[in-house]
Amino acid sequence: MDEGLLDSERAMVEFLNLVAAEPDIARVPVMVDSSKFAVIEAGLKCLQGKGVVNSISMKEGEEKFIADAQKVRRYGAAVVVMAFDEKGQADTLKRKTEICTRAYKILTDIVGFPPQDIIFDPNIFAVATGIEEHENYGVDFIEATRVIKRDLPHVHVSGGVSNLSFSFRGNEPVREAMHSVFLYHAIQAGMDMGIVNAGQLAVYGEIDPELRELCEDVVLNRRKDSTERLVELAEKFKGAAGKTQEKDAAWRDNTVEKRLEYALVNGVTDYVEADVEEARQRSTRPLDVIEGPLMTGMNVVGDLFGTGKMFLPQVVKSARVMKQAVAYLMPFMEADKSERSTAGKILLATVKGDVHDIGKNIVGVVLGCNNFEVIDLGVMTPCAKILEVAKKEKVDLIGLSGLITPSLDEMCFVASELEREGLDTPLLIGGATTSRVHTAVKINPNYRRGQA
Incomplete structure (x- = not known):
């Protein structure tokens, strides 16, 4: 109910009133989901039975958190609590457990919320992005779940599972395998529920053994090269030949524009500075290299990612090539900039x-x-x-x-x-x-x- 142009309160009330008119449907628990608490409250007023609110957090401080929680309790609903405080979303084990513990104490000691009606969401983030800081996201969620279930009695743990595999958008076999592997370990740690398409969930024991092992390497952060290995295998599951184009030197015979495009698409940094310098020598000003061949190459990357033919870790590699190219050009652009007034x-x-x-x-x-x-x-x-x-x-x-x-x-x-x-x-x-x-x-x- 968060579409920007929608009258969310009216739509929520209208929909839930329709649900209430159908006895078989009215018995089913309803999760009321909106980023606007006024919309959530409008929905709670329409529910016939037990509801679940998605969600509240301490993003705007304790005062609002307590006020929202008191209203949810008054309507007898359970609540999803995001691991999000005044500093932002929790992305480490320490932050996840600290925020959830703080929220638990407020809800049980101050609000009087039944702990069995508290559902913590410690944030599932994308792994295998090619960014080192993201490599432990899966482990941090699983370990946070273990700590929460051990230290905060009677609560439940949930999470948006599809976030985990966003790096492989467009490759459903790999995404389904990652979800199954993640859930296998998270459930053992105490995860109670999750947002996932059950119709697109592989059976853990039936996943291709090689794919399952590489997915576990990524989810559990067992190897430094786990992302690269999974990306390489993912190409096979998409039917690609899986050849390593970087080792094929034939692309070096192309024009400098095509060489830069190839380097960006394939994440090759070996020749970037030499090719950028050649392009700069042919251009009127350094900025022309960025606005010309470099942006052309990044547009190709964007198109491939948008159609699911490239994955996020590959895009990160492309960004590194772009960053290296721009860094090389910066001294030349600074010199050029000093000769012109600011725009x-x-x-x-x-x-x-x-x-x-x-x-x-x-x-x-x-x-x-x-x-x-x-x-x-x-x-x-x-x-x-x-x-x-x-x-x-x-x-x-x-x-x-x-x-x-x-x-x-x-x-x-x-x-x-x-x-x-x-x-x-x-x-x-x-x-x-x-x-x-x-x-x-x-x-x-x-x-x-x-x-x-």
């Missing part, structure tokens, strides 16, 4: 409540390469901070980013505050959850002065 000053921020910043960071790099001065406020940025810096730095444009649906409401709030403060700085909206329609219908009316 403007831009403030970028991921809004409060959102910890995602990959897209924002890419935009920042591109703008910086185009001679803009970029002020990046990072993630979880309060509205007051955005206004303060925008005024102090006299920025020419404000860019707001967000990936999750609740960010849409925060963007609307920031826009209204910009209007109230009398600013007229153009506002740029971006992120996976945003759209032209939502921006036009919901955000634009709040900030008439800032139309670009």
